[in-house]
Amino acid sequence: MAASGRSGSSSSFNSSSRGVPPQFDQPASPADLTFTPTSAVSALTSESSAPEAPLGPLDLGPPGYTATIKLYERTPNETTVFLGPWEVINTEPRRVVWQCSYAGEVLEHFLPSDHPTEVFPYTLHAQHRRFGDPRDMELYLNFREPHRIRYATLNGVFHDEFIEVQYEFTTIESSIQFQGDIRSRDLIDWFDVDVVWSDNHRRTDSYGNVRGLGTIQRMKLWRDRYSTFHYITFYANHRRRWKEYLVHDFENEFRQRDDRHRRVQLNARGTRRGSASESSHSQNRDRRFSASSIFRPRQNSSASHGSSSSSSHSYQSGLDIRYLGIQFTRNDRVQPGSDDYRRFLQLWDFAHEADGAFDVPFPTNHVELPSPHVNGTGLFPHVNGIAELPSPELFGSLASVPEPSSPGDSGGTP
Template sequence: MAGASSSSGSSFTSSSLGRRPTYGRSYVSPVDSTWTPTSVASTLSAPSIGNSPAPRSILRPLDLGPPGYKATMILYPDTVDERTVYLGPCEIFGSEHRRVMWQCSYQNEVLEHFLPSHIPSDIHPHTLHARHRQYHDPSELERFVYFPEPHRIRYTTDEGRCVHDQWVQVAYEFTSPEESLRFQGNLRGKTLVGFYDVDVVWTDVHRRLDAFGKVKGIGAIQRMKMWQDQCTNAYTLSVMANKTDRQYREYAVNLFDSEPRNKEERHKSLKLSVLGRRRSAPDQDYRHFLASWSLAHNADQAFQGVPFPPNQLELPPPQVLPGQAVELASPDWQQNREPEAGPEYSGPWTTDDRA
């Protein structure tokens, strides 16, 4: 499915740089020629070291990226080849093999994010619960988007050289929550209506507490999200089941009763009941089963014969002694039947005979 671009490409291209910025030469200290503005050790020891050489700190130049970028992604994190890629507008291509194509900084650089499924609703971008970063605004946590499973990332430079093509844990950092919400909606083909930080989600099968009284359920300390399908306008709820199979669960809102039950304002908990579900079997079904069970059990005990297939009648065969030939009598209708007279045929017909 082809998705719309998150922003206009012309604005980003005009603000992008053709090449990575070049950095000027380091400053020279009048006391020590080995001094650099980023060398803390040489700065502290400059008045006393004289002409003795000081250890130099090798730091890469700071790259703030071009103005107008939408998100960043780090390739080869925590390695000497670590690289921060600045991402501009993106488009989603393909129907069977979907991928997100980002226009990167600087011009002609491309980052491709290959999605593992061709079904948009099977892709679940993951964001953190507010408790994970308590000193941040909860809405700001939507800027950091992760994916539970590894995805394929391919990055090509402006010279056409592929410098990255691996399956990695994909992590985006967007410049604003609005850009992140737009990206998540285009990725799933749904509009993100809202997100809610929940402490625990449980069901009738996976109870809230385990046998030892520990909080379990299907998910704990997760961010639940409500979506609206862009084609059917149907609403769904999705949450990560990190306490069971660590997969996302998505439930259709129309399958639940409109009025939540057992709402507790003090504990901020509520229960959603499945629409039309019976909590227990009615008395009529209970009594009907007992009567059928008693009838079937008594019938099986009373039957002592050999079971035969239903709707089949078998007659006892005639008694035949060894060495005795038995001639079966023909039925009466065959004995009293007289032979019928018919035309006689004496040979082949000729033309004269027929005349």
């Protein structure tokens, strides 16, 4: 039977007593010839009657915990804090309050932004643990920038400074829930990618090295809890910044698809279809500066603007790229058909079908005040299905109008 305690004296006791047969000393005759059974009983009685020191509390370790975090890591004061349930406080400053395993302990994680969509939890690519389950990478959660951590006990504040936050969760479900709570977006799935590129950041540089926006990263698919729209995020390590794109800003059909090399190319809405070379030539042509462009007639520029606006699509995505290319990682440790590439194809259709129910994406980062006429607490009376506003005539609250005075009421003689 496995030991019930996670750490502490109970586990060490079980490990030391397991598999070792008990040993008893052989009875030896006493040297004193006056030894009798009665004297032996009296000796035991005298020893048991002596007062014994009380036993100290048995430390069985913390009870069930959700995650751990290390403070003062790689120092003599390194401490591991066992974290339990958490609560996200959305008031300024926005923070996560953890209930620790021991009484009187509270750990506060101050988030860098008051907007949930500007907080990005980071997990490593499965390549960092080649012989493990790729899903287990979600157990190790960190952030790319230092965050403030405040840890207080019954004895006072033990830690209050900015550190590189690294959580280690006990279950994948708790990690997914935590990421969704701090972003106000549900984590749908994640995909390991080899490289992500666009028309502005090519897949390879001039020397043939694979660059793009980011390499060996984990892309995540989110669903906003407020607008229910889907987003994809990844860390552009070559630009050292986060990238987030709305799924609705791309067309459902892939511009290019290569199942053999696990590549797809997402075409942005409102852009004309063309090859990558054409888009690069058009960008270079726009950057050219000529004297003829200075003296170009105003009518020509307005006419060209009108023709371009009429030929474009009705919906403009607002993206600064024409397409986004993704090459997914091959992982032989997963079952065929359930790899990251196949899952992305299925979830991409699902996300587009769900987001297609709305014409325009719902705005984020805004607040709506509750209206009494929406929740039914202040409904107006209806007549034939038409709402009527309250009239002051019904309540007898018309403003009194003074009557005009006649010339004879003034008391003077005409």
